[in-house]
Amino acid sequence: MKKLSAIVLAMCLMTACSGGDAAPGPSSGEPMSGESLSSQTSSGAEEEETPSGQPGQQVGNIYLYGELHGVKAIYDRELELWKDHYEKEQTRHLFLELPYYTAQYLNLWMESEDDQILEELYGDWDQTASHVEDYKTFFKGIKEECPETIFHGTDVGHQYSTTGQRYLDWLTQNGQEDSENYRLASENIEQGKQFYEAGDLVYREEKMVENFKREIAGVDGESVMGIYGGAHLGGTVSGTDIPAMASQLKELYGDKVSGEDLTMVGKEDMEPLETTVIKIGGKEYPASYFGEEDLTGMIQDIASRRFWRLEEAYEDFADAEKNGDMLPCNNYPMAVEEGQVFMIVYKKTDGEELTLFYRSDGNEWNGMLTTEGILVEEEVFR
Secondary structure, three states: OOOOOHHHHHHHHHHOOOOOOOOOOOOOOOOOOHHHHOOOOOOOOOOOOOOOOOOOOOOOOEEEEEEOOOOHHHHHHHHHHHHHHHHHOOOOEEEEEEEHHHHHHHHHHHOOOOOHHHHHHHHHOOOOOOOOHHHHHHHHHHHHHOOOOEEEEEEOOOOHHHHHHHHHHHHHHOOOOOOHHHHHHHHHHHHHHHHHHHOOHHHHHHHHHHHHHHHHHOOOOOOEEEEEEHHHHOOEOOOOOOEOHHHHHHHHHHHHEEEEEOOOOOHHHOOOOEEEEEEEOOEEEEEEEEEEEEEEEEEOOEEEEEEEEEOOOHHHHOOOOEEEEEEEHHHOOOOOOOOEEEEEEEEEOOOOEEEEEEEEOOOEEOOEEEEEEEOOOOOEEO
8 A cells, every 4th residue: 555645644634633423533623521611500591691692592501521422431421421410400401413303203212112213213323333232222221211301403414315204204194294393304304415415514513503502492491411422522623713513502602511521431441353463664563453433424525444553563653754643542442552553544435545644652732642643654454
């Protein structure tokens, strides 16, 4: 495989500076934390404040949590957090990085006697980071332990031809084709179509904020909890200086917004899925493989990325020239330590693969521990 050209590296830096759903992407913006965004405030709306930009609108506290999709330890922690808000603060509204109609289906499932709806949604999530049994277990835990939960979906219309169309059909069959639900679901489908046709990440972030504002206006000042991919909770939209969703919400709602970065939960215990040997520049290195992350629709032109840690390699690459790319450690599915070397293979939507190498020197970028891209002359895979 040939050495990556300067043009390819520039493309990666330009298009992947803040990831999306599955995780923050290359050169990701800083994820939100309780300390960096705001301190936690007491539950409930305050009569004297209307920080929503909507005259007279009362807003409760907004607790946001940033995740990596598909990670059991994170789902377990999120369930604990939701139970805590649900039981101690009587919070009932859970905002999710899902389309409007998907959340409405989940609300129907909460009232049903079986899991048919959940299984249908799970099937629709095939080929995405959400297609893991642990995600279903997360929802089942909510239904069992927090049965009064009301879901709110604020993302653009993913799975619009499956989940979206099926929801419209259900509304029609139940005589609700003229309802507000039908109108909002139809708008959400159009959002999804526009996003996937143009691949416009700024458009998606704007719609996520717009949809969030609509849903928060409908909860009558009650506090809410939200779960979103870490990249939406800090930094900027990929390749732009447009603030990510949480920063925009902070501008709208002020100290009502607080949150916590959960992207590192469980990483310390992450074991490689397999081990192999990778030959680089004529030398063989043991390599630990940590899986593939779905980035479809989250980073422009990128479908997924696969992670390897090259063992016993740091000395050989300690003097390798840096290319200027920064990949904060919270992007990795496993814990990162100083003195390590990583190989990440990005698969583009056209099928082409880009192989990048990163070194962990213990440095920081924007207040975060980060790995730094290095130039490697040639790589041959075994």
